[in-house]
Amino acid sequence: MSQHADRRLSRQAGPLLRFVRENWFYALALVVLWRFPYIVADLTGSEVMPRRPTGDSVFWQSVMAQTLLLACLAMSYNLLFGFAGIISFGHALYFGIGGYATFLLINEYQPGARWPVIIGVAALVFALGALAKIPWGRLAAVAVAVAVLLFFLLPGGGSPSVYQGIGVAILVSIALSLLSGAVTLRLRGVYFAMFTLALAEVFWVLAKSGTFHYLTGAEDGLPFRDIIPDVLNPTPTADGNRLQMYRVTVIFFAVVFLAIRRYVNSPVGRVIISTRENEQRARAIGYNVFHYKLLTMVFGGVLATLSGILFVLWSADKTVNPGLLSMNYTVEPLLTTLIGGLGTLTGPVIATLGLELGRTYLREETFTLGTQLFGLVTIWQALWMGGFALFFYVFRRGLRRVVTQVVGDPRRASVAVGALVIVVLAIVALAAQAIYAETDLDATVYKVADLWQLFQGLMFVVAVMLLPHGIVGTWNRWWYARRLRREERAAAALAARAAPSAPAAPLAEAERPGERA
């Protein structure tokens, strides 16, 4: 919706101006991200590329890079959930599998396996395609393409490079997407959700089981340290390895963002969105909804896999461990997508940036129940007041009914309800103060970082219940509604000036400037 309104509003302007109007925010954000290490260095008085690998700038480079990668994960999740309406509860699988695939190829690959693998995979593709009744010519082309791809990804001698490993990881990710898509995408959405959850859980259990310690390193994971090429190595050094990798990450982030934007605005993306809105109608128009969903699934999966691999390189121990496959990396993008705004481009990014940077910024902060908030109330009082406010909110209709009965006049009733709530909350605050006087609220000290996930969960519930369009979605709606209102008013004024004698009649539906396009 927002995109349309943007186009509509800037139609009068020339192409260059229109481009600037539509993109200035993203360009500015990119510049800020690019200069971020220097900005932090200036603010904290630390060095961007210090001789000793410490300092605020170095630390925040790593935090920012990891946050951007999580934002990429959230964006890819949003592509599935927000734009295509596919609920996947196993996105962590795609996030984690990249590191494992890359690593297992490098560790376990024998040059002798090259031709058997190529022939085997091509035959498998052929057999599956034949089962799925894909036309022979197209099927042969796909099988040959896969074989050629594998020929370049699997070296004839020596061990594969990291880049070849990443290529194989992408293939594995595509295969997994196709598997879960083929089994469940034709059914109702809940089947897909259940299946992906089960698939991801099985991979997680396999990865952390001690039985396959020789392959996966079980809980210890596989150390990436010795095989990273210099460009992708974020170890802070004087000649700027980390800064270089930070820039690689920013570029990756920008590419992912632009790719998703392009995808969503392309004809394919339009079909995807129409599928989300009304699948039966999209099918009735003649689109093969299943194929479009599958394509989106594959695209989102590959993006998640790539961000997962970069995430491993950025992690402190540079290790692929089962944690990457755990449910955390499904829940996290889900939360940020919902908080930021389903089906918005910037929503997941903004929510991830806010939550992750906030968590890191407040990691050392502590508080007790007696800490003052804004110098007004203690947290203890605020909790009590919040509880009562919630109670009032839940029973707002009943409360209103009772007060209306007592007061009589419905217009005075809302004032009475407001006054009542304020008085009760004040009494609650004073009562809490009285209890505080007897107990020692400063006895237990809480760390903000420890309670962060609870805070996130609370945000999630609030977002689902009260802000179904998320922060960005709600903002967009409000903003465009306001613009349309203004335009309408301007048009009405214009019409009134044109014909001063006649009363300003409301414009016909088609003539309203806001309703075109």
Add this chain to the structure above:
Amino acid sequence: MLAYFNHLTPRHRRSWALVAAYLGFLFLVSFIDFGTNTAGQTIFRGVLLSMLIFLVASGLSLIFGLLDVLNFGQGAFVLVGAYVGYATYQAVELNSTLSFLAAAGAAIVSVGLLGAIIEAGLIRPLYERPVFQIVLTFGLAAVLIDLVERIWGPQPNQPLAPPEMFRGTFYLFGQSLSVYRLFIIALGLIIMIAVGLLLNRTRLGIIIRAGVQDAEMVQALGINVRRVFTFVFVLGAVLAGLAGIALVPYQGATLDMGNQFLIMAIVVVVIGGMGSYEGTAVASFIVGLTRAVAEQMSLKHFDAPVLAETSILLLMIAVLLIQPSGLFGREES
């Protein structure tokens, strides 16, 4: 019972035959592969597991059938039941039977309250937005698991001694087993029959079954369906909590147990058909036995019992490909 079999549709009759054939195949394979004693033990373990899975899956299936909400929080309910029960069982120092009863009561009450709050407060306002219901239960499950970890710590808790009554052992298939295992099986069977009777022989059961078919019509007949919804949600949560407390003296309380059971319950619901009670009961046996046999088999041949995890996934894939509506479910449109 006989009346049930006399009034089967051809499709259900075929499903029963398929189930019988599959279970027979499973028994045959295990007896041939492991020999009598090990096979007997494996099947016993499978039945035990089936009962626990059934407790979780019946709630999932009932809630889905009536409310059309796939409750991904069912695993978290198991977890909460287990941890609350564990803590109570340790804290209450009466004779062990009484403290186990107290633990069971605490688990049931806490999980039931949790279920009531979630249904009435969070799920009910979302009936216009069904996608958000799924997402909400999933997110809440993650939050609950996190909360449990925050309160009781991440380390796994060893199984506690079962209550005095069930401490004895009995001898079966060349192995002495704790009587407590028999108790779990009995509990599962009792609940299976009790809920079956509730659904088939009571007024409430009729309302629930009618609601599964068409909730709006039931509402139109002047029945407060929303209240029945809450009841069924709480019932499902309580059954999951019961599975949790039953697990405490058997496997202890660990953080990943909730999701483990959720996955198995999901597979059960897919195989049995969403919203079908007899389907859930039968599929619980299929999943429990398959898993036990696969575990034993992968242990014997590959020395890797974790491979059993994949067995139920393969089962799920097979059912989804061959008959997506499950064995006893209604046909998908």
